[in-house]
Amino acid sequence: MTLRHYLDSASAAPLRAVARDAMRQGLLLPNADPSRLHHDALEVRAHLEHARELVASFVHSRASEVVFTSSATEAIATAVRGALAKGGPGTVVVGCAVEHSAVREAAGENFRSVPVSREGLLDVDAFAELLDREPLIALAACQLGNHEMGAVQPVAEVAALCSSHGVMLLVDAAQAAPWTPLDFLTIGADFMALSGPKLGGPPGTGALIVRRGKRIPPLLAGGAQERGRRAGMENTPGALGLAAACEELEQTHDREHALARQLTDRLRAGLSGIDGVMIYGPQDPDRRLPHLVCCGIDRVEPQAVLLELDRRGIAGHSGSACASEDLEPSPVLAAMGVDAHRSLRFSVHAQSTTDDIDAVIHELPTILATLRTLA
Numbered sequence: 001m002t003l004r005h006y007l008d009s010a011s012a013a014p015l016r017a018v019a020r021d022a023m024r025q026g027l028l029l030p031n032a033d034p035s036r037l038h039h040d041a042l043e044v045r046a047h048l049e050h051a052r053e054l055v056a057s058f059v060h061s062r063a064s065e066v067v068f069t070s071s072a073t074e075a076i077a078t079a080v081r082g083a084l085a086k087g088g089p090g091t092v093v094v095g096c097a098v099e100h101s102a103v104r105e106a107a108g109e110n111f112r113s114v115p116v117s118r119e120g121l122l123d124v125d126a127f128a129e130l131l132d133r134e135p136l137i138a139l140a141a142c143q144l145g146n147h148e149m150g151a152v153q154p155v156a157e158v159a160a161l162c163s164s165h166g167v168m169l170l171v172d173a174a175q176a177a178p179w180t181p182l183d184f185l186t187i188g189a190d191f192m193a194l195s196g197p198k199l200g201g202p203p204g205t206g207a208l209i210v211r212r213g214k215r216i217p218p219l220l221a222g223g224a225q226e227r228g229r230r231a232g233m234e235n236t237p238g239a240l241g242l243a244a245a246c247e248e249l250e251q252t253h254d255r256e257h258a259l260a261r262q263l264t265d266r267l268r269a270g271l272s273g274i275d276g277v278m279i280y281g282p283q284d285p286d287r288r289l290p291h292l293v294c295c296g297i298d299r300v301e302p303q304a305v306l307l308e309l310d311r312r313g314i315a316g317h318s319g320s321a322c323a324s325e326d327l328e329p330s331p332v333l334a335a336m337g338v339d340a341h342r343s344l345r346f347s348v349h350a351q352s353t354t355d356d357i358d359a360v361i362h363e364l365p366t367i368l369a370t371l372r373t374l375a
Contacts, residue, residue, distance in 0.1 A: 004315065005313055005314045005315065005359045005360070006315045006349070006352075007315055007346040007348060007360065008316060008317045008345075008346075008347060009198070009292075009347045009349035010175060010198070010292045010317065010345060010347035011198075011347075012197035012198065013200040014200060014349055014350075015200060015201070015202060015241075016201070016244070016245050016248055018245065018247070018248045019200060019201050019202060019241040019244045019248075020241070021244070022237075022243065022244035023237045023238065023240060023241040029043060029044050029236065029237075030043060030044060032044050033233050034234060035223075035224070035225060047240060048068075048234055048239055048240075050243070051236075051242070052239070052243075054244070054247045055194075055207055057247075058246035058250055059183075059192065059194070059209055059246075060182060060183040060184055060186075062185075064212065065209050066207055066209055067208045067209070067210055067229045068238075069205075069206040069230060070204055070205070070235070071195060071196070071205070072102065072172070072174035072198075072206045073102040073206075074206060074208075074219065075191075075207060075208035076103055076141075076170065076172060076193045076208075077219055078219040078220075079139065079170045079193070079208060079210075079216070080103060080106035080139060080141070081217075081219055082216030082218065082219060083168055083170075084107065084138045085216070086138065086215075087136065091136045092110045092111070092112050092134060092137055093111050093138060094130055094131070094137055095107075095112075095113060095141035095142060096113065096115075096116055096127070096142065096143070097113040097116050098120050098149075098151070098331075098332045099142075100143065100147055100172055100174070101331070103170075107141075110138075114126050115335070116335055117336070118337050119151060119280075119281060119282045119283065119336070120146055120150075120151035120332070120336050121151050121287065122153050122154060124161075131161055131167060137167050140167050140168070140170070141169075141170045141171075141172065142170070142171055142172070143171075143172045144172065144173045144175070144176035144180060144182075145175045145179070145180060146175065146281075146289075147174070148330065148332040148343075148345060149280045149281035149288075149292075149294035149333070149336070149345075150282070150291075150294065151282050151287060151289075152176070152289060155187060156187070156188070159171075159187060159188030159189060162188070163188055169191070170189065170190065170192070171191070172193050173192050173193060173194055174198055174206075175198060175289065176289060178249060178256070178291070179253075179256075179257055179290050179291055184209050184211075190210070190211045190214050191208060191210055191211070191214070192208070192209040193206065193207075193208055194206055194207040194208075194209070194242075196241070196242040199242065199246060200245045200349070201238075201241050201244070202238050202241040202242065205235065205238040205239065205242040206242075208229075208230075218230055218231060220232055257290055259348075259350070259352070260290040260291040260348050260349075260352070263348045263352055263356070263357050264291060264292065264346075266354065267293050267357045267360060267361070270357070270360070270361030271293065271295050274361075274368065275365070275368070275369075276298030276372075277295050277298070277368075278296040278338075278339075279293065279295045279296075280294045280296060280343070281294055291347050291349070292345060292346065292347035293347075294319075294343060294344070294345045295343065295345075296333075296338060297344060297368060298342070300368055301342065302318035302343060302344055303318070305318075305344060305364075305368065305371065309364070309367065312363045312367075314356075314359055314363060316345060316360075317345045317346075317347075318343050318344050319333065319345060329341045346360060
């Protein structure tokens with residue numbers, strides 16, 4: 001059997017053992033609605049609220065500000081659509097041109113984008129000008145760290161501008177949360193989105209952090225769960241798994257960050273020596289997330305490269321059209337002004353090794369050379 005090298009943690013990191021164990025314990029709880037008042041329900045409620053406290057500790061928020069969701073996508077849609085509904089007709093959402101599709105699609109025709117540099121970094125002056133120019137802004141959105149090429153955005157500057165203009169701010173921390181210390185109480189955001197799978201938590205989990213006093217219409221209506229902010233009975237085993245991942249990360253963050261940086265530095269150096277490979281994103285390591293590397297590949301389609309890598313036991317990803325379910329080129333790379341049709345993304349996790357990195361560096365040149373002869 002081929003040894004597998006999993007380098008797609010930016011999509012979903014391997015499930016942490018503590019998260020798996022917590023979910024197992026959650027499945028042993030009574031299958032009761034935690035909103036009810038009987039003994040079985042109250043037992044489930046106690047575990048759910050403890051999980052909420054652990055997530056709050058991880059992001060430095062109040063436990064009452066944590067809303068459990070099915071994903072970061074749902075969390076983002078809740079904030080974006082709720083803000084637009086509260087703002088009323090004619091209101092818009094502003095954000096940088098490399099925001100995740102969850103933001104852009106939730107806002108639809110009401111989205112107004114701010115340009116980015118060729119490294120994918122937000123133009124703060126252009127953002128300020130847009131705030132001055134647009135009279136009806138329901139919400140501003142800003143990724144803490146980009147999902148495709150890793151740019152760490154100037155969220156503190158964005159938050160200050162939003163505060164001075166009286167505009168609510170959503171920070172998408174889904175990609176950055178495992179790698180960047182979060183402090184919701186001081187960052188200046190009104191909403192923050194988290195993804196369970198990217199933290200090494202279970203799929204189908206996420207959270208929206210809602211600043212105390214902020215009220216928007218819920219995306220899912222029908223019940224009073226989650227303080228009326230998200231209807232439907234809570235996924236308690238999933239919440240326990242997410243919370244366990246957050247709790248472990250509080251203890252292991254520095255070690256995991258250092259390992260990821262070491263491995264991706266090694267990968268960047270190796271990719272730089274391969275003919276027809278261009279590395280995207282910020283050159284300054286302080287301006288990029290430590291766990292992912294995005295590169296362009298010349299004269300070959302990324303889907304074919306990914307299939308060949310997979311045959312050799314290497315899992316990667318591409319934001320390019322032919323390597324996804326979408327039929328359009330990567331909007332992130334297009335906004336940066338680089339080749340949006342041919343890209344690869346490799347992303348490490350807490351269990352990644354130098355063998356994983358060296359497998360890519362060893363196999364990729366042969367794959368590219370072979371495929372180019374067939375083009």
